[in-house]
Amino acid sequence: MSKRERAVTLREVAEAAGVSVATASRACSKPQLVTPETRELVAAAIDRLGYRPNVIAQDLKRASTGVVLVVVPSLSPYFLDIFRGVEAAAAELGYTALVGHSDRRGDREVAFVDRVRSRRADGVILATSVDSGGLHLGRPPMPPVVVALDECGAGYLPSVSVDHEAAAFAATSHLLALGHRRIAHIAGAAGSSMSEHRLQGFRRALAAAGTPLDPELLFQGDFTVEAGERAMERFLMIPHRPTAVFAANDEMALGALRACRRAGLKAPRDLSIVGFDDQRIAALTEPSLTTVGVPTLALGRQAMLQLGRILAGEAVQQKLVLPTKLTLRASTGPPPSA
Amino acid sequence: MSKRERAVTLREVAEAAGVSVATASRACSKPQLVTPETRELVAAAIDRLGYRPNVIAQDLKRASTGVVLVVVPSLSPYFLDIFRGVEAAAAELGYTALVGHSDRRGDREVAFVDRVRSRRADGVILATSVDSGGLHLGRPPMPPVVVALDECGAGYLPSVSVDHEAAAFAATSHLLALGHRRIAHIAGAAGSSMSEHRLQGFRRALAAAGTPLDPELLFQGDFTVEAGERAMERFLMIPHRPTAVFAANDEMALGALRACRRAGLKAPRDLSIVGFDDQRIAALTEPSLTTVGVPTLALGRQAMLQLGRILAGEAVQQKLVLPTKLTLRASTGPPPSA
DNA sequence: GCTCCAAATGGAAACGTTTACAATTGAATT
DNA sequence: AATTCAATTGTAAACGTTTCCATTTGGAGC
Structure with a gap:
């Protein structure tokens, strides 16, 4: 001591x-x-x-801490934007927001939720894949938790998210409208419901256009740049190779872009690429990336507002869905044959 | 309620x-x-x-929380690496580390230090510019605070840092050794002691080589990509323009690189560029960036170990200095005339 | 001058733990 | 059989606040 x-x-x-x-x-x-x-x-x-x-003594007496925890899978700029949204709303409501990162490990997620159970924080916002995380919330009463970005598959937690499926549908439709027919998809981490919804949107768009999906054009990624590179390397080895690629996030789109460049191919001349998330970097790559914009700040903000209502004992709408926006940039164009 | x-x-x-x-x-x-x-x-x-x-009750009784706060100026990957270093060491010592970002605002820094004054945390690690931050720690007793990366100019706080001056000297010397004589510098944020030390190292290297410094080749930046772009735009308008640029961090080096490309210049053929920090992105740019590697993880780790000693009531060495390493990549080469 | 009331203050009980100290056991030592 | 001792438990006092309740005070209204 x-x-x-x-x-x-x-x-x-x-x-x-x-x-x-x-x-x-x-x-x-x-x-x-x-x-x-x-x-x-x-x-x-x-x-x-x-x-x-001594705030600890005050907290003990008042039975509340004024602290909310934001749990993110990784401390990347994308999730930090969500955090910033939470933070701003928290300040308005008189709460302090702190970040914690789970490294995508279920036990760490639980550890953060436990901080609430042990009264070290008033509530938690999970900007992480709940379903994959093995987050078992145990017996009721349910701690005050709001899921941001993803949604709770089991449905027992309120969430603020976007319609991943519809956004993926729109992104794929954009490629179809440009004339692409052989379109590949680099999927996100397995077991994440976000990944699955994006894949479903992709599938539905192809189906709606009457274009069959070649299983060779589907790659199971994990949201990392490296996965994007590996995916593209695989696609380029296919005899009848795709003319467009839709990646489930910007990082993988970036990896794909890099693999293209290494192979001497230029986007969008030889191949179109679409990402997902509209991370800051998407505007800065060469060529800049067409991608689906996710309103990260608003997502965080709304999640905090929901949490505030829960903490105030009010009822909340179980699922809140925010709109996305397809941002057209330089990485997409008509297929080479056209 | x-x-x-x-x-x-x-x-x-x-x-x-x-x-x-x-x-x-x-x-x-x-x-x-x-x-x-x-x-x-x-x-x-x-x-x-x-x-x-109820951990709050436990904390009150035990008069400690087992929490240390890491305050960073911004939630960028660079600072998060420092955080990871802290986190690992904290886990070993039985502490939990939480991040807070100050947005470079002095009042926010003070707010975090106040969290330990009001017993909500046991200690603080400041990975932020103390001197510029207007952090006035008030009357003794001094709260358990360790400064990481930067150092405390006033000298009343223990710090773990690197020798910015020597590293800048080495980086500049590298350019000189390649044959460059007109070398520009993009300085970091004004008022940061880090920036000043880097500038001094740059100056000393030129002086040691007997090369006078043209004031036109000095640009006051602020560590952002945009500052790097503006700096390079300015440099390119000088009739007798520099053949090499040393930026006080990687972000500004990146901006400079981008401005070059826009102007139709290719590094390192037309111009050499050196950064500082060796952020992850430095290896991924086109061309990859020659830069000074800062041992961010070790910095965080050592800072936490120091803090642990302070919290255990042990005496600590006031200043700890970790080594840097100049990493040669593709953005530097001999000057065009050579 | 008396009552009544509001404003200001103090005493003491909480909040949920940990821990110093005392009390109770039963076995081991003499 | 008396003594000592360790092991186990219980009682109660902390930790530093906030807040309920009671008490004191000084006017205002009659």
């Missing part, structure tokens, strides 16, 4: 000011209940002794 | 198990002090009632 000297308590302040502890407490937190003179007295004592309230 | 039902307390567990609160407490935290039978009894009751200890 530290040999740091004991901190100043409210008792000592009260003594120094010549008032009772109760009055000192009131002077701090409910100034209107105390005469201006006593207020002055206490303020002077606080200043003189360098008193800081 | 929430209409959530009151949580199960240790008292209820004790009653259910037919033992005293003290025994129940011991069964949880000091199992060796209790007979196996009682242990069983308590465990069963805990399970039956779904008891979770």
Whole structure:
């Protein structure tokens, strides 16, 4: 233990000011209940002794901490945008937001939710794949948790998300409209419901256009740049190779782009590429990336507002869905044959 | 307030198990002090009632939280690497690390340090520019704070950093050795001691080589990609333009690179560029970036170890300096005339 | 001058733990 | 059989606040 000297308590302040502890407490937190003179007295004592309230004691008494935890799978700019959205809304509601990253490990997710169970935080926002995470929330009562971005497959947790399926449908339709017929898909991490919805949207768009899906044009990725590279390398070895690729996120689209360049192919001349997420980097690549924009800030903001309602004991809408926006940039164009 | 039902307390567990609160407490935290039978009894009751200890109460009693806060200026991958270093060491020492970002705002830094003053955290690691931040730590006793990456100019806080000046000297010397004589520098944010040390190293290298510094070749940046672009645009307008540029971080080097490409210049053929930090992206740019590697993980790790010592009441070495490493990649070469 | 009331204050009980101390056991030592 | 001791448990006092309740005070209204 530290040999740091004991901190100043409210008792000592009260003594120094010549008032009772109760009055000192009131002077701090409910100034209107105390005469201006006593207020002055206490303020002077606080200043003189360098008193800081012990928030842990306050939290224990008040049975709440004013802290919400935002759990993200990785500390990447994308998720941090969601966090920023949460943070802004949290500030408005008088909460403090802190980030924690789960590294996509279920046990770490549970550890964060446990912080709520053990009263170290008031609520949790999970911007992570709940279903894959093995997050078992155990017996009721359900802790105040809101899922952001993804949704809770089991349906027992409120969520704020986007319609991944519809967005993927739109992205694929864009490629079809440009004239592409052989379109490949690089799927996201297996077991993530986000990945599955995006894949379904892709499938539905092809079906709607009457274009059969060649199983060779489907690659099981995991959201990393490397997966994108491997996928594209595979696609390029197919005799009748695809003229367009729809990746389930920007990172994989980037990997695909890089593999193309290495193979001497230029997008969009030889091949069109579409990403998903509209991460900052998507606008900066060469060529810039056509991608599906996800309203990360709004997602975080709404998740926090939902959580706020839950914490206030209000009822909340179980599923909130925010709109996406297909952003056309330089990586897509008509197929080479056209 | 929430209409959530009151949580199960240790008292209820004790009653259910037919033992005293003290025994129940011991069964949880000091199992060796209790007979196996009682242990069983308590465990069963805990399970039956779904008891979770109230950590806030524990913290209050123990007068410590086991939490350390890592304050970073921005949630960028670079700082998150430092965080990861802290996190790993924290886990070894039995602490939990949480990130907070200050947005380079002094008041936010102070707010985080205040969290330890008000006992919500045991210590703080500041991976941020202390001197510019207006962080006034007020009267003693000094809270347990360690500065990482930067150092505390005023010298009243222990720090773990690298020798920015020597690293900048090495980077500049590399360019000189390649034959460059007109070398420009894009400086970091004004008021950051890191920026100043890097600038000094640059100056000293030129001086050591007997090369005078043209004031036109010095640009005051702020660590952003945009600053790098603007700097390079300025440099390219100079009649006798530089053949090499040393940027105070990778982001600005990237901006410079991009401005070059737009101007139709190719690195390293027409111009050499050196960055600082060796962020992940440095290896992925086209061309890949020659840059000064900063041991971010080790920096975080050592900072946490220092903090651990302080919290244990041990004396610590005031300044710890870790080595950097110049990583040669594809963005540097001999000047065009050579 | 008396009552009544609001405002200001103090005393003390909470909040849910941990732990110092005391009390109770039963076995081992003499 | 008396003594000592370790092991196990219980009682109660903390930790630093907030807040309920009671008490004191000084006017205002009669």
